[in-house]
Amino acid sequence: MEVLLRGAPLFNSFTDADLAPISAASRLVSLKLGTLLFRERDPSQHFFLVIKGSMRLYRLTPEGKEKVIEIISQGQTFAEAVALLNKPYPVYASALEPTELIAIPSQVLRDQVLVNQELAFKMLASLSLRIHGFLNDIHTLSLATAQQKVAGYLLAFLEQSEDEQTIRLPATKAMIASRLGLQPETFSRVLSKMKEQGVIQEDKNQILILSSSALKQLRDTA
């Protein structure tokens, strides 16, 4: 368990002594595809670290449509903030694929933050990072065309994995479309056009970027 915990950025610099009480209180959870982990407004008894697979965090509109807010992949944590502050979950969470999580009781987090100064700092850093992500999302959601959104989304992958030119989408296309604030049809059409223009190529659910500069062009042009 310690090994798994240390896989997360939140915990990677911790000593065994720091980690022991957290590890002792946590437990491993396995979810089948589609399993609902918690609902919006549920009390937050745990926060979670994704060991394997991925989770989708979403909300429901009054009419019952789903809007995907975040897709959480391996190594990332979620619901830390609400757990710490003892607030109800602000979103629904369900498994996008068969997924393994570590569930860490909120109380343990609260206790540890008081004891371990570094943990508080790390939490602040992690929240701050998340806020930056949201700023970007807000920015693109509100004034980008479909093409810009898709180009930006694909480029985000290249940035983190350096000179890899091939991308495996982390969820179904419909999910990604929702994340981007698009209809699945529109997402499909945009990808088609990019293929047509020779900017990308698709094989199975792998996407190959033929020209990242052309893609940047598309992202930055109205």
Added chain:
Amino acid sequence: MEVLLRGAPLFNSFTDADLAPISAASRLVSLKLGTLLFRERDPSQHFFLVIKGSMRLYRLTPEGKEKVIEIISQGQTFAEAVALLNKPYPVYASALEPTELIAIPSQVLRDQVLVNQELAFKMLASLSLRIHGFLNDIHTLSLATAQQKVAGYLLAFLEQSEDEQTIRLPATKAMIASRLGLQPETFSRVLSKMKEQGVIQEDKNQILILSSSALKQLRDTA
């Protein structure tokens, strides 16, 4: 200065002893309407508390259009997270009206967080709150009609100021439209229609809610 500082939620429970070093290092800043306080990517040497007036935080698109991300009013702080983590500012900030701020050096914040446990907690709480706000924004930006956005925006005021039925808009209509991801024209048309339907009434830049239930209806209907 101490008095002003304690006006902010971030500091309201602090003892004089806690506050003294912060107060000593901070200084008061007055901005004329439209003054640019910092740019995106500037190093974050201070974070800020709004004493009087209001600030707009925004970004620029590649084509140079502005997108308002947040409007910060009296009593609120901004740029705490980046100051703490010593990252560059992620947005532009300029004064929406003649505005007074307290500028608190980032270094002081970093020092104090290490010393004062409660401050770290408060910061976590404040960031978490901000994240919740962003979740809402993302939600509405991506799948609400213009009418839903405006109704939701107005209702947000009623929620915080209880049974006040009259709202003074915190910025020009064009700014608010941008915050909501709308064109000024569209914002204006939506308000007109609401007046036509007898849901609201407008006088100067005061908005009177005639029927908050009708407004809720509008917010929750596609």
Added chain:
DNA sequence: GAGCTGCCTTGACCTAGATCAAGCACTAAT
């Protein structure tokens, strides 16, 4: 290998809201 089932694509249409273009109301300066 026949038939499901779930994803994805493609086409035809339609509508919300952006854009373009005047004009109006109020304020501030000359």
Added chain:
DNA sequence: ATTAGTGCTTGATCTAGGTCAAGGCAGCTC
């Protein structure tokens, strides 16, 4: 009083992307 500036409204178009509907294409199970 006249002009000019700024924010707001209103009307007339245009268009990106949403919606509806019809297949196509795996990968399953039986």
